[in-house]
Amino acid sequence: MTASVxxxxxxxxxxSAVLDLLGQLGYTPEQEWVRxxxxxxxxxxxxWVAETGSAVVGLAHVHRVPFLTESAYRARLTALVVDEAERSRGVGALLLEAAEQAAREMGATELELSxxxxxxGAHRFYERHGYTQSARHYRKTVAP
Ligand SMILES: CC(C)(COP(=O)(O)OP(=O)(O)OC[C@H]1O[C@@H](n2cnc3c(N)ncnc32)[C@H](O)[C@@H]1OP(=O)(O)O)[C@@H](O)C(=O)NCCC(=O)NCCS
Incomplete structure (x- = not known):
């Protein structure tokens, strides 16, 4: 099936397709922010998006962050989602491959995500692709 993607x-x-996919991930960001x-x-x-025919069925976004401690960039996968009707057909693997390639091209040595x-299901997916758990993730609201 991935041949047609x-x-x-x-x-x-x-x-609008991206907003729909982010909705499936459980998020409703503002349209202008996404644009x-x-x-x-x-x-x-x-x-990146995944397209079958003319339909957008998946999305990946990567952002590069400089790490002062490492003399290097890391890339962060801020969103990865595949349309519910298209899961388990290899689309996510293709998007992750594109995200990793983009990270390399931006000069990052690692791709990380939360x-x-x-x-x-996502844990199984990432572990199958060689991702390991390496740190605790903390978060605090600093602005209203
Ligand atoms: C995780 C996700 C991006 C993988 O995309 P995909 O196209 O289904 O991935 P692939 O076909 O390459 O690999 C399928 C594997 O992903 C995993 N998976 C995770 N969530 C899944 C879901 N809801 N449905 C099907 N497979 C899922 C399984 O390990 C599956 O393997 P299996 O089919 O042997 O059970 C996709 O399932 C998804 O969008 N899930 C919901 C959103 C999400 O959890 N995103 C990650 C947030 S960090």
Missing amino acids: RIRRARPADV TWVSTVSPDDRC TSHRRH
């Missing part, structure tokens, strides 16, 4: 850079016309990051030309960001404790 095309991975390409996201463009402004994809915003900004889908359209942005930045040395630190890459946004995923909720409850996403057991």
